[in-house]
Amino acid sequence: MLKNKCCLILLFICVEGVIGADTVVMKSVTEGDSVTLNTDVTEVQKNDQILWMFGSQETAIAGIYMQIINMYDSNETFGDRLRMDSQTGSLTIRNIRTEHSGVYKLTIISKSTSYKRFNVTVYSPLPVPVISRGFCLSSSGSSVSKCSLLCSVVNVSDVSFSWYKGNSLLSNISVSDLSISLSLPLEVEYQDNNIYSCVINNPISNQTKHVDITQLCHSCADPVQYSQSKGVIPSLIYAVVGMTAVAVLVYYVKSMHKDTSTYNKSTCPLAF
Template sequence: MLHGFVFFCLCFWHLVGVFGVETDEIESVSVMEGDSLHLQTGVNKIQEDDLIMWMCGDYCITKLNISSQVISENNERFGDRLKLDHQTGSLTITNIRTTDSGLYKAHMIGHKVSKKTFNVTVIAHLPIPAIASYCPQNPSSSSGSSVSKCVLLCSVVNVRDATLSWYAGMSVLSSISVCDLSISLSLPLEVEYQDKNPYSCVLNNPISNQTTHLDINTLCHTCAECVCCCDSTKAVIQLVLSALVGVATVAVLVYDITSRRAEQKRRAQKSTSN
């Protein structure tokens, strides 16, 4: 009963500040999804009359009382993923999820009252960027430049708080960033077919990155064939059309000559009969 009353008082103290505890600085912590998060109280050893309570937002999730008994208050959200160090009162969350992001506060009451606050950001694993090439819609443009260049597109899906960039060696050529969840993130690049620079597409966030290296010989070879194919097809079509026009012209000439000869023959026969 006594422990329940103390727990109620602590929650009440957190909400309305009846103990007048000064708010400490917020410490920002980033952790990768699936890893374990460790939040330290800064206490070397809990004294017999100490009481430590951890909160996530406005919810009391667990506490450590003077008997070193752990009571979890939010099992539906964290289940058995919460671990408390009985020596220091530090909190560990295993197999952390992106939904676990938020403010975590440790309230400590003993000979003195203190509080530690952590702003936790759980970052999802980054997907590997995919690079694809495609033929321009008009491969034989007036400038002719598109025929000698390969158009590439680097893409990722379902990312947030990340940046997608094209690199030539160690130099950034272009980049695009997203803060909120995005269905698709794409970045184009145009290179020469014979370009020997080491190109790569990199997706990164504050604590990790994924890189896909460009193989120009593999990706751009297909596009080059497509352009050549397009040019060859166009040439064949032009040749066939020219041949058809030539045949039609000859046919017209033959018909005209045959018609004239037939007309002359009819006239000659008519003159003889008269």
């Protein structure tokens, strides 16, 4: 097997300089799924040679030589995930991971020589967005109640994050590369009967969370009444304090008047 491997790799190195331009095929897949890279060969003949390589270093991972399958990367990058079809030479990667994103190079030597490149991108599964209510908003003297909403996701990368009103896009943000946490705010009217949705998506999948405004913003139903009820206690306090102050003042005036009358009687008895 080692002899077959060395012969096959050396043969491809020797012929690579005379091979024409390759074809690039784009592939996108979700982490955990399987992806098959097709050779477009109907049946591998006895003298056909096929080699699969991966990454910028073009490391040999699988091949067929003299109709014998050779797996060159059985436990390093891919473990036991690689499967090669003996009839077509197509390569299947099972339970693919994000670290398996990259370029896969296929070289075929038959009656003619050709090769293809597969640019494979592996995306992490998308989480379902979480929608929470922030606070109620209302203007003084207005009967319109607004509710502040916040849509959040954690540990995401290479995604677009959006609020929709029906089918109309209201706002969105996009991120790439790093896994981060995202939050996107929105203000809605409590009486609004439109359908609002928070959507997270990447090129191959999406997750959507719809909003039931009446359920999430039920305490924002009557901001005017709420404002008035908040004003009841301060008004009562002001009234009690005012009445107490008046009562104290009246008592003080009466007391002063009484003391003055008593003093006059005791100091001027002969006046009568």
